[in-house]
Amino acid sequence: MRIVSGKEMYEADRFTMEEIGLSGAMLMENAGKALFEAMKDRLQVHERIAVLVGTGNNGGDGFVLSRYLKENGFDVDVWVIPPEGKVKGDAAAHFGFFKALFEWKAYKDGESFNKHLSEYGVVIDCLLGLGVSGAIRSPYNHIIQKVNKSSVVVLSVDLPSGLKADGGFEGEYEPIRADRTYTLQCPKLSAYLYPDADYYGELEVIDIGLPRVAFSKALQRKLWTELSVAHTLTDRTASSHKGSHGKGLVIGGSKGMVGAPIMTAKAAYRSGAGLIQAAVPEEILSMTAGTLVEAMFRGWPSEGGFFSGEVPENLSFDGIAIGPGLGRLDGGSKMVEAVLASDTSLVMDADALYHLNELKDQLKGRKGTTVLTPHPGEMARLTGLSIQEVQNNRFEVSRSFAEEYNVYLVLKGPYTVVTSPDGTQFINTSGNSALAKGGSGDVLTGMILAFIMNSKSIHEGISNVVYVHGKAADVLVQSNHSTLDVLATDVIDTIPAVLHSFLE
Structure with missing residues (x-):
């Protein structure tokens, strides 16, 4: 519509x-x-x-x-x-x-x-x-x-x-x-x-x-509804294998923020990723390895529990998600600069968006798909506007930024707006205030990572993720939860039921 x-x-x-x-x-x-x-x-x-x-x-x-x-x-x-x-x-x-x-x-x-x-x-x-x-x-x-x-x-x-x-x-x-x-x-x-x-x-x-x-x-602005998801969400083929569904890298975590990359990695797996590797600072590797037995955890060079900025391996992945728990020290900025220089599809959230503010001109020349997932405060920092200005002009602010910087922009909040580089916008219709809690963004980042590695249409894939993420919160509140008690991990655990409802 x-x-x-x-x-x-x-x-x-x-x-x-x-x-x-x-x-x-x-x-x-x-x-x-x-x-x-x-x-x-x-x-x-x-x-x-x-x-x-x-x-x-x-x-x-x-x-x-x-x-x-x-x-x-x-x-x-x-x-x-x-x-x-x-x-x-x-x-x-x-x-x-x-x-x-x-x-x-x-x-x-x-x-x-x-x-x-x-x-x-x-x-x-x-x-x-x-x-x-x-x-x-x-x-x-x-x-x-x-x-x-x-x-x-x-x-x-x-x-x-x-x-x-x-x-x-x-x-x-x-x-x-x-x-x-x-x-x-x-x-x-x-x-x-x-x-x-x-x-x-x-x-x-x-x-x-x-x-x-x-x-x-x-301008092309449409509601993204349950029917939209039903028409565009596809299942795996019978002949597929783990390599068919993307090898993804999650870069995040720091001292005191150990759980963020774990949630992102788990959400990516729950959303269909074939292989996930999580890169965390060396000092917290022992706290993360084994928390998600399906994922490969690697310790990257760090100082005081934060990334030092050195990237020790080739970024030859189908998609990279960076930001959850990354921290705001200089090492994090170097990590963001390194992934921006790659041609890999990229999802940037949380602290990666903080560092991006000084590096955003590098977005314009990227060959790989770039997805940014700011909340209104992060969007305000990226644009130099006040939060109120962003909220009063969500559609125009999103469209202008996406077109100028050649990115897919997911402006989070009630009626999350997903904007493509050509200015087309889909407005999400699922979700509730239960998602206003720490960790929800980390989950969304992992889900987007999985879907951009598996979707023929990036814009539709991201919009499907946002809908499924919100629908999981709706299912939780409609069953045995309130908007007060839902955890980000509850949302991850509900992804299978929501996907099953569309794919059965």
Whole structure:
């Protein structure tokens, strides 16, 4: 499913009207009817419903929806917030159709609306939609706060009023807090950005008949779902052998961070890697060797429990993962520089990203696949932005960096964004807050290492990993765990069940 910005949605509407020839009034009719069909089974005929209508296209959709509701016997009051003369264009045409058939209520000073608000069981929000810019202005700010403080069920059309399509609401007043949002044709970016996503409630996408070609100029952003994994995840062939599925190297660990590379290596094996070697500082070799009997552990030159920076063997592997437990001393920086100079497929996480900040120009000329897996704080350091700037612009920050540095970028967090070097983005839909715990990133790194050595499409392979990683956390929380108690090792132990569910 495609995800669009506000500008891309406006362009799709323009294309449909000006280049295909469908009128705006017809599109509004289609939208209102589609909304009615989606909502009707959730509404009770005798429950009192208030439809709040603004000036723009969102309000026009509200007039059409209200007409269908009243024609089908629903108890609806339509509150027109602006003065009647300020409703323009296609919305004004549908206002005319509505008032020729039914009565409506003028908001005026809001006194009557405030008096009757408690009488409604449902409020349908058709106030602002895509039309908001800047802070929410009067009287909409007062209406929204009144609705938010009430106990009424709120259904929003397209997006909750007060939110911007691209995220980042402004001002002292919060947007309307919907119980369910019926978004038109395509989800908007803010549905996958926090805190904006909290205001959507449940999200349902309504097809209003815009042709696919209308989105031909939009950037490629799609949801990565269970169905996406089912269509792209492949099993081993009957004739395969361990060499068929990749020889991987994990570089990590240090004094006090012994467990990180072990989890990465184990997650790689659980995700299909054929052979895994783990390189750790010599001083901790005795603590790691034997913890995972399937892996080969090698002690590399070290000082004080940290890598000295010397690479004692040829990096002739199908893939390398570096960073988990690496440490932030100079030896770690030398290790990162060494792997960047190789042509091997590379996954960089944790402390490797810390060192990469001074070496990132070396990414541009790499021949091998490069995957970076930053959390927002690491992304902020790599870009020189604040964490808040990264979070408010996750899609654009990811795309710009991936294109500039020729990398696959996995920007972690709720709705993890996986961006390819050409700017295509897949947005993950699995996972929960149980993953907000030490070690989760180490597990993800090992899983990605396995999949980039085994996937025909690197972008699909990484996206499958992110989904399976999140799904493992979902399975744990839905069974006998809470979001508080899940460990990274629990996630590793659940990978087999998730993979089996797709491959059985």
